[in-house]
Structures are given as C-alpha cells and as structure tokens.
Amino acid sequence: MVKSKIIAIGDELLLGQIENSNAAFIAQKLYNIGIPVHRMVTIGDVREELILELEDSLKNFNVTIMTGGLGPTHDDITKSTLVNFFNDKLILNESVLEHIKKLFENRGMEMPEINKEQAFVPSKAKIIWNENGTAPGFWIEENNKIFISLPGVPFEMKPMITDSVLHMLKEMVVPLLGYYQKSKTILTTGITESALAELIGDVKTIIGENNKLAFLPSATGVRLRIDVKADSEENADLVMSKLIKKVTEKIGKYIYGFDDDTLNKIVHNQLVKKGLTISTAESCTSGMLASALTEFSGSSSFFIGGINSYSNVTKIEILGVNADAIHKYGAVSEETAIEMATNVRKKFNTDIGISITGIAGPTGGTDEKPVGLVYIGYSDEKKAYAIKNLFGNNRERNRLRAVNAALSILHFELV
Amino acid sequence: MVKSKIIAIGDELLLGQIENSNAAFIAQKLYNIGIPVHRMVTIGDVREELILELEDSLKNFNVTIMTGGLGPTHDDITKSTLVNFFNDKLILNESVLEHIKKLFENRGMEMPEINKEQAFVPSKAKIIWNENGTAPGFWIEENNKIFISLPGVPFEMKPMITDSVLHMLKEMVVPLLGYYQKSKTILTTGITESALAELIGDVKTIIGENNKLAFLPSATGVRLRIDVKADSEENADLVMSKLIKKVTEKIGKYIYGFDDDTLNKIVHNQLVKKGLTISTAESCTSGMLASALTEFSGSSSFFIGGINSYSNVTKIEILGVNADAIHKYGAVSEETAIEMATNVRKKFNTDIGISITGIAGPTGGTDEKPVGLVYIGYSDEKKAYAIKNLFGNNRERNRLRAVNAALSILHFELV
Numbered sequence: 001m002v003k004s005k006i007i008a009i010g011d012e013l014l015l016g017q018i019e020n021s022n023a024a025f026i027a028q029k030l031y032n033i034g035i036p037v038h039r040m041v042t043i044g045d046v047r048e049e050l051i052l053e054l055e056d057s058l059k060n061f062n063v064t065i066m067t068g069g070l071g072p073t074h075d076d077i078t079k080s081t082l083v084n085f086f087n088d089k090l091i092l093n094e095s096v097l098e099h100i101k102k103l104f105e106n107r108g109m110e111m112p113e114i115n116k117e118q119a120f121v122p123s124k125a126k127i128i129w130n131e132n133g134t135a136p137g138f139w140i141e142e143n144n145k146i147f148i149s150l151p152g153v154p155f156e157m158k159p160m161i162t163d164s165v166l167h168m169l170k171e172m173v174v175p176l177l178g179y180y181q182k183s184k185t186i187l188t189t190g191i192t193e194s195a196l197a198e199l200i201g202d203v204k205t206i207i208g209e210n211n212k213l214a215f216l217p218s219a220t221g222v223r224l225r226i227d228v229k230a231d232s233e234e235n236a237d238l239v240m241s242k243l244i245k246k247v248t249e250k251i252g253k254y255i256y257g258f259d260d261d262t263l264n265k266i267v268h269n270q271l272v273k274k275g276l277t278i279s280t281a282e283s284c285t286s287g288m289l290a291s292a293l294t295e296f297s298g299s300s301s302f303f304i305g306g307i308n309s310y311s312n313v314t315k316i317e318i319l320g321v322n323a324d325a326i327h328k329y330g331a332v333s334e335e336t337a338i339e340m341a342t343n344v345r346k347k348f349n350t351d352i353g354i355s356i357t358g359i360a361g362p363t364g365g366t367d368e369k370p371v372g373l374v375y376i377g378y379s380d381e382k383k384a385y386a387i388k389n390l391f392g393n394n395r396e397r398n399r400l401r402a403v404n405a406a407l408s409i410l411h412f413e414l415v
Numbered sequence: 416m417v418k419s420k421i422i423a424i425g426d427e428l429l430l431g432q433i434e435n436s437n438a439a440f441i442a443q444k445l446y447n448i449g450i451p452v453h454r455m456v457t458i459g460d461v462r463e464e465l466i467l468e469l470e471d472s473l474k475n476f477n478v479t480i481m482t483g484g485l486g487p488t489h490d491d492i493t494k495s496t497l498v499n500f501f502n503d504k505l506i507l508n509e510s511v512l513e514h515i516k517k518l519f520e521n522r523g524m525e526m527p528e529i530n531k532e533q534a535f536v537p538s539k540a541k542i543i544w545n546e547n548g549t550a551p552g553f554w555i556e557e558n559n560k561i562f563i564s565l566p567g568v569p570f571e572m573k574p575m576i577t578d579s580v581l582h583m584l585k586e587m588v589v590p591l592l593g594y595y596q597k598s599k600t601i602l603t604t605g606i607t608e609s610a611l612a613e614l615i616g617d618v619k620t621i622i623g624e625n626n627k628l629a630f631l632p633s634a635t636g637v638r639l640r641i642d643v644k645a646d647s648e649e650n651a652d653l654v655m656s657k658l659i660k661k662v663t664e665k666i667g668k669y670i671y672g673f674d675d676d677t678l679n680k681i682v683h684n685q686l687v688k689k690g691l692t693i694s695t696a697e698s699c700t701s702g703m704l705a706s707a708l709t710e711f712s713g714s715s716s717f718f719i720g721g722i723n724s725y726s727n728v729t730k731i732e733i734l735g736v737n738a739d740a741i742h743k744y745g746a747v748s749e750e751t752a753i754e755m756a757t758n759v760r761k762k763f764n765t766d767i768g769i770s771i772t773g774i775a776g777p778t779g780g781t782d783e784k785p786v787g788l789v790y791i792g793y794s795d796e797k798k799a800y801a802i803k804n805l806f807g808n809n810r811e812r813n814r815l816r817a818v819n820a821a822l823s824i825l826h827f828e829l830v
Contacts, residue, residue: 014452016442017631020435023457027431037429039464040457042438049454155809216432280702280723286709287695287702290723294701297778297810305729307722308695308705314720314763348729363712394570395712 002035002176004063007053008042009078010152013068022067022157029161032259033170034181034229035063045069050081058145062176063169068152070135072114078149079138083122086142090120093127093136100134128164132156139168146172170233182228182236186247187261188254189221189408196222199251206250207243219397220263220404221256256411263407264292270414271302278410279348280306281319281340283331283357284374288403304348309340319343332357332369337377337386345379353379354410355386356402360395374402378409417450417591420476422468423457424483424493425567437482437569444576447674448585449596449644450478460484465496473560477591478584483567485550487529493564494553498537501557505535508542508551515549543579547571554583561587589648597643597651601662602676603669604636604823611637614666621661626654628662634812635678635819636671671826678822679707685829686717693825694763695721696734696755698746698772699789703818719763724755734758747772747784752792752801760794768794769825770801771817775810789817793824 006027008020020042027037038061043049050069057064069078083090097119104111118134121127128137128148133156140147148165150157174180188196193215200206200213207213212227226243230236248255257266271278280290290306293299309315312331316323321339329335337357345353358374365371372391378384389405391398421442423435435457442452453476458464465484472479484493498505512534519526533549536542543552543563548571555562563580565572589595603611608630615621615628622628627642641658645651663670672681686693695705705721708714724730727746731738736754744750752772760768773789780786787806793799804820806813 008455013439014442014455015446016439016444016452019439020455024428024431024434027429029431031430037431038459040423040429040435042455044453282702284709285706286718287697287705287721287723290702290725291700291706291814294699294723294725295811297776300726303701304726305722305724305733306702307720307733308702308709309720310705310709311715311719318720318722318762347733361712396710399706 002062002173003038003060004030004035004065005039005041005053005057005061006037007050007057007064007066008040008152009045009050009066009068010042011044011075013042014044022152022154025154025158026065026067026161029166030063030065030169032183033166034173034177034179034183035169045075045077047077047081050077051085054081054085054147057147058143061145063146064148065165066147066149067157070118070137070149070151072118072134079122082125082138082140082147082149086122086124086140086147088122088124088140091123093119093121096121096127096136099129099136103134126168128160130156130160131163132159137164139165174233179229179231180233180236182230182233182240184226184228184240184244185216185259186224186226186244186255187221187257187259187263188224188251189256189263189404189411191222191251191254193217193222196224196251196254200247201250206246211239211243213247219401221408256408263404263411264295267407267410267414268293268296268299268302270411272298274414276352276414277302277304277350278352278354279304279344279350281344281353281355281377282306282308283310283315283340283355284360285356285358285399285402286310288399289354289356289406292403292407304350307344307347315340320347330369332359332373332375334375334386334388337375338379338384339377341377341379341386342384351380352410352413353377354406355379356406358389358398358402360398360402361393362395372398374398374405376402376406376409378413380413417477417588418453418475419445419450419478419480420468420472421452421455422465422472422479422481423455423567424460424465424481425457426459426490428457428483429459437567437572440569440573441480441482441576444581445478445480445584447598448581449588449592449594449598450584460490460492462492462496465492466500469496469500469562472562473558476560478561479563480580481562481564482572485533485552485564485566487532487549494537497540497553497555497562497564501537501539501555501562503537503539503555506538508534508536511536511542511551514544514551518549541583543575545571545575546578547574552579554580585648594644594646595648595651597645597648597655599641599643599655599659600631600674601639601641601659601670602636602672602674602678603639603666604671604678604819604826606637606666606669608632608637611639611666611669615662616665621665622658626658634816636823671823678819678826679710682822682825682829683708683711683714683717685826687713689829691767691829692717692719692763692765693767693769694719694759694765696759696768696770696792697721697723698725698730698755698770699775700771700773700814700817701725703814704769704771704821707818707822719765722759722762730755735762745784747774747788747790749790749801749803752790753794753799754792756792756794756801757799766795767825767828768792769821770794771821773804773813773817775813775817776808777810787813789813789820791817791821791824793828795828 125138216223340355341353355377361371540553631638755770756768770792776786
C-alpha cells in the first residue's frame with residue numbers, strides 16, 4: 001500500500017481565521033489514483049514543528065504533500081526548512097524569475113525586490129509550475145519517499161495538483177502498488193439511496209469481487225463511487241467503462257454527471273446545447289435559483305431574467321398570479337407554483353418557466369402545510385406541472401434543497 | 416501557556432468526501448478565551464491511530480478536543496477507545512437514554528435498539544449535553560490534562576462548544592494561565608486596510624503595550640482582532656470595552672458589527688428596526704442580493720420582491736429602463752444603475768430600491784469597461800445615486816463582492 005500524508009502549514013489555519021479546504025481536495029484526487037491519505041496535519045509557521053513532521057514522513061509515508069508557507073515574507077518557513085532538512089541549497093531559477101516578473105508586469109507593476117527570493121529553488125527539487133502565482137511548487141525525493149510542497153492559496157494549488165502532481169505521482173505509484181487503481185464517482189439526482197440500491201440489485205454480481213462500489217448520500221443527491229484495480233491504466237479504463245455501462249443500464253435515468261460535475265453546470269450545458277431560454281419565479285429561495293443558473297459565463301445565452309416574488313403582493317401584482325387562486329389554494333400550493341412558472345414564462349417570453357414556492361422555516365408552518373413543504377413548478381409551451389417536496393426544519397438546507405430540486409427537474413426535462 | 420490540540424476522526428474526512436469545517440470553528444472559539452490551538456490532526460476510524468494521538472496529548476497538550484466517531488455503528492471507535500485508554504468502563508446514563516428516546520419520538524419513530532448503546536457513557540466522564548443529536552459529548556480529566564470528545568456533525572457540535580465547553584474551559588484556564596485573556600473581532604466595511612491603519616494611527620498608543628491589535632483583510636471587509644490580558648474576567652471586559660471605545664472613536668463609521676455578526680444579519684436587523692421595505696434589481700448577480708436579504712426568518716417584513724434583469728430585454732421591458740439610455744450609456748453605467756434602483760422601488764412600491772449591474776467576467780470586458788466593473792444603485796424617496804466599483808477577474812468573487820458592496824451601502828444608509 002502507498003501511504004500518504006497532507007501537512008497544512010500556517011498560523012492563520014490554527015487561529016481558525018480560514019478553513020483548510022485544500023486537504024479534502026487533495027485527498028479526493030489522491031484517492032482517485034490509488035493513494036489514500038492516512039493522515040492530515042495542520043501546524044503553525046514553526047520550523048521545529050515542520051521538521052518533526054518531515055521526520056515522521058521519512059519513516060512512515062511514501063508521499064507527503066505540504067501546502068502553505070511559500071510566500072516571500074519571513075513568516076514563510078517551508079522552503080528554508082526543506083532546504084535545511086534535506087541538506088540542500090537554493091539556486092536561482094531563471095524561468096521562474098521570468099514568470100514572476102511577468103505576473104507583476106501583467107498587473108502593470110514592477111516586481112518588488114522581495115519577490116525575487118521566490119525564484120530561488122532547492123537544487124535537488126523538480127519545479128512544479130504555478131501558473132497563477134509567484135510561488136513555484138517543489139518535488140523532492142529522498143530514500144524513495146516523495147515530498148511535495150505547494151502554495152496554500154487554493155486558486156494556485158488546485159491546478160498544480162491536477163495539471164502536474166497527479167501525473168507525476170501516477171508514474172511512480174503503479175510500480176510501487178503492483179497494480180493500477182482508478183476511481184470514478186457517478187452523480188445521481190431525483191432518487192433516494194435505498195431506491196438506487198434496489199435498482200442496482202446485488203452489487204457483487206454487477207461489479208465483481210475485485211472492485212468496489214460505495215454509496216455516498218449528500219444534500220444534492222446520492223453519489224456512487226466505483227474503485228477498480230487492474231494491471232495497467234488501459235485495463236483499468238477498460239474495466240471502469242464496462243462497469244459504468246452496467247450501472248448505467250440499471251440507473252441511467254438518474255445519472256446527471258461524473259466526478260467534479262455539478263447540476264448547475266450540467267443544466268447550463270443542456271440549455272446552451274438545446275438553444276432554449278429560461279426565466280425564474282422564486283418565492284422562498286428568492287433569487288437563489290436565478291443565481292445558480294447564472295453561475296457560469298455564457299449564461300446570458302439562455303437566462304433572460306426572473307422575479308423574486310417573496311411577498312404575495314409581488315406574486316399578484318408583478319407576476320400576475322390570480323389573487324383568488326392564492327386565497328383559495330394558498331401561496332404554497334401546486335396551483336400557485338404552476339401559475340408562477342407559466343406566468344413568468346409568458347412575461348419574459350422564454351421557452352421554459354420554472355418556479356419555487358415553499359415554507360423555508362423555521363416559522364410559518366401549519367399542520368396542513370409544515371415547514372419544509374416546497375413546490376417546484378415547471379412550464380413550457382406544451383405542458384405545465386408542479387412537484388411537491390417535503391424537506392426538513394432547517395431554513396438554509398431547505399432553500400438549498402429547493403434549488404437542487406428545481407435544477408433536477410430541469411435536468412430531466414432537458415435530457 | 417495553555418496548549419491545545421484538535422483531533423478530527425473519520426474515514427470520510429481522509430477520503431476527502433467532506434471538508435473539516437469543525438476545526439476552524441473550534442480554534443477560533445478557543446483562541447478567544449486564551450487557549451490557542453497548536454496542532455490539528457485528522458485520522459481515520461482506526462483505534463491504534465487514536466491511541467497514538469491520545470498518548471501524544473497526555474504528554475504535550477493541556478486540552479484535546481476530539482470530533483467524530485461517536486455514532487452508534489461499529490465504525491465509530493472513539494468512545495470505546497477512550498474507555499480502554501483511560502481504564503474506564505461504560506455505565507448507562509438514564510437521562511441521556513430519555514433524551515435519545517425523545518428525539519426519535521419527536522420524529523414519530525421508536526428508538527432503534529442500536530441507539531440505546533449511545534446512552535452508555537464512560538463512568539469517569541462529565542457529560543456534555545447534545546441538544547440536537549443522539550450522541551452525548553464527554554469531558555475526561557487525566558493527569559491534569561483535559562480530553563473532550565464531541566460528535567462530528569457541525570450542527571450538533573457547535574452549540575455544545577458555545578453552550579458548554581467554553582464555559583467549562585474558562586473556569587480551568589485562568590488558574591493555569593495566571594491571567595484572563597479575551598479576544599474580540601471588530602468587523603468593518605467600505606474601507607481598505609491601509610486607510611483603516613491611517614485612521615487608527617499608532618497602534619501602541621491606542622491599545623497599550625500588553626494588548627494586541629491585528630488586521631485581518633477578507634473579501635467581505637477588513638476585520639480587526641483585539642486581544643486583551645487581565646487578572647480577572649471583569650477587568651478583561653473593562654479593558655476591552657475601553658479599547659473598543661477608543662477604536663470606535665477613530666473608525667466608528669466603518670464598523671458594522673462584532674465577532675460572528677454578518678452584514679446580511681445586520682442589514683436585516685436595521686430594516687426591521689426602521690420598518691422600511693426594500694426591493695432589488697440585479698443584473699450580474701442575478702438574485703444573489705435578494706437571496707442574501709432573505710437569508711433569515713422574518714425578512715418578509717421588509718423584502719417585497721426583486722427582478723433579476725440579467726438581459727437588456729428584461730431591463731427594458733420588465734424593469735422599464737429607458738432603452739435609449741442603455742444604448743447611450745451602456746447597461747453597466749451609473750445612469751442605468753440609478754434607473755434600475757429607482758424603477759424597481761416604484762414598481763414594487765417600496766421605501767428603498769437597490770440595484771447591481773456589472774461585468775462579472777471572465778468574458779464581456781472592454782478597455783473602457785473592464786471585467787470587474789460593477790455599479791451599485793441606491794434609491795429612496797429623497798435621493799438616488801450609484802457607486803462605481805472595480806473588482807478583479809474572478810467571476811465568483813466579483814459577484815460576491817458586488818453583493819457585499821450593496822449590503823455595505825444599505826448599512827450606511829440605514830445607520
């Protein structure tokens with residue numbers, strides 16, 4: 001087994017000023033290539049602490065990934081500690097220096113003297129290119145153990161992992177493991193974990209003895225992770241695509257994407273591909289669905305606009321919902337949801353209208369219409385309907401789940 | 416010095432399936448009562464790993480806080496490992512059992528047999544009550560070291576920290592430290608770090624030699640953390656309120672709150688207090704401001720509705736912005752922002768209208784109107800204006816900063 005450890009370095013992490021979101025990102029990516037993370041540690045900008053961790057890594061871990069402490073100020077101790085620990089020295093790397101100068105140039109600034117220091121790199125290290133920042137990453141090998149040092153800024157670190165580190169690690173991991181591991185996550189929506197399990201049936205007969213299938217429920221839908229082992233990357237890919245095909249035959253209808261896909265992004269792509277336009281009418285979520293539909297650049301090709309009809313007066317006067325109907329069925333009802341979706345579609349002259357009306361809570365519920373009751377309305381030229389949902393007691397989660405339910409309906413309509 | 420460590424326990428953390436947001440929360444709360452965190456560790460659901468960490472804690476840390484591994488299944492090893500490590504035994508706690516039964520009763524369910532196990536607690540432990548879940552927390556003392564075990568679900572863990580753990584720790588920390596420490600964070604908006612520093616002037620003369628003032632910039636405004644040391648809680652409070660007063664004299668205009676306050680919440684309270692109504696017109700943020708204004712229960716008293724006028728056709732036909740003006744000045748302009756705010760205010764018949772129009776990016780910028788250019792429009796019965804902002808290249812950050820800028824304007828108008 002190849003064991004790995006993640007070390008996050010930075011006083012601001014220990015003070016709780018920022019959350020360490022890097023560790024989960026790195027762990028997921030490493031797991032997918034067969035290198036599970038066995039330990040995550042967060043330490044301050046303290047030389048002695050880092051040395052203790054490096055000693056532990058040298059003994060116990062094949063791969064150690066460090067984030068943080070590569071900035072140009074005296075607080076940043078990672079590089080100098082690595083140089084001391086590995087009896088190395090710093091040398092000027094001209095291409096890194098050029099890159100740093102260029103980054104400042106692009107912002108119309110001259111490089112401050114202090115940043116020149118970042119172009120000095122440990123002589124034994126391979127450089128991991130940092131396209132988005134001034135601190136290069138380092139790859140150091142010692143006693144067959146690998147030490148990787150990356151900047152702590154997620155925006156800089158993430159592409160360094162996906163574009164460089166994973167490829168470099170893959171090359172060394174297969175000989176060590178004696179097999180090739182591949183993981184893929186299937187993303188589903190609109191179905192519960194138990195219903196999925198029933199559709200799939202006996203897991204062993206579908207995926208075989210050597211491979212693994214795990215169910216991972218979340219607020220935005222159930223994910224299925226498949227782990228495959230094979231003697232080569234080609235064979236792992238082959239087995240994986242066979243398994244994905246088998247699973248798709250059983251539950252294909254509920255699959256919206258894989259791995260890092262999001263329902264937002266998928267629906268965005270579906271709308272672009274079909275050349276359809278959309279408008280929104282939202283009550284309890286009040287703009288959350290509209291902002292989800294405009295998360296990505298290019299959404300102006302399909303998103304025309306929306307009305308956040310939080311109050312009844314807005315539903316009636318701006319959106320033109322029938323006041324008698326609201327009085328008769330209530331603002332949170334199938335009838336109102338359908339009228340909201342249809343009216344907004346006509347008002348904005350779009351192909352699709354989608355609406356959300358519900359009781360987000362924690363107050364406002366009754367026995368008949370409890371907190372968590374949410375209707376999603378859908379309307380296009382040919383049909384209109386509303387789907388009832390009963391979520392929980394938490395306002396924030398109810399609003400998120402309502403947006404997800406609306407995106408889920410759009411996904412199914414646009415397949 | 417009182418040293419503390421946080422141990423997060425759970426395979427799902429090492430797999431990167433969920434982020435460890437607990438550690439930052441706990442670290443911040445501990446720091447505020449004078450117990451800085453020196454180390455955070457994440458391990459799997461593995462007995463031997465937890466024992467190694469407990470041994471390290473017994474040697475090196477006054478306080479160890481563990482999260483996770485307290486569920487009722489066989490994967491959850493925290494409680495049984497603690498019992499073994501401290502040579503303790505489990506005893507049934509009747510009031511915990513009652514509480515668990517009641518939680519299931521409230522959901523209309525009978526308690527499954529497996530959950531009864533959660534009512535067995537280590538005999539040496541003090542119980543930390545878990546109002547929101549079935550797993551109680553534990554407080555164990557050994558060799559003057561404190562070990563605290565809490566569930567990993569944030570929704571359960573957080574109130575246990577604020578309602579119980581912090582009070583219990585405060586009592587033991589003062590005798591150990593020999594002084595009382597208190598920290599408070601001042602939240603500001605609408606001003607840069609350097610401008611704040613200039614207004615405050617020489618820090619030492621304001622806050623004295625014994626206390627500390629730190630500047631913490633973030634995307635939503637600059638925060639100032641004040642650390643105070645005194646011989647009693649009363650004196651710490653006294654010194655703190657004097658320092659807050661001094662700082663407020665210098666920068667009071669820019670302060671919107673303290674500690675866990677958010678601009679959303681403050682503006683919500685201001686609108687409720689003044690009894691004013693509001694409506695929104697959003698282009699590039701398309702509903703993000705409306706959803707921020709409705710984040711909390713009770714927002715129906717002031718938020719009437721909003722229009723997400725992402726396209727020009729919506730700006731013109733739904734919001735009634737003058738087409739010639741859009742043609743002459745552009746959709747992203749002072750003129751259009753003012754018209755959007757004024758029109759939405761009149762259309763929804765509210766006291767205040769607020770608008771956002773900008774180029775979120777990454778495409779759509781020109782030399783004259785680059786990506787990151789955002790106008791916020793404000794309108795009430797007496798006046799209307801727009802404020803120009805130039806943010807950066809990142810679409811997500813630009814949208815967040817635009818919402819924050821709009822809330823900031825509302826805050827200043829509603830003071």
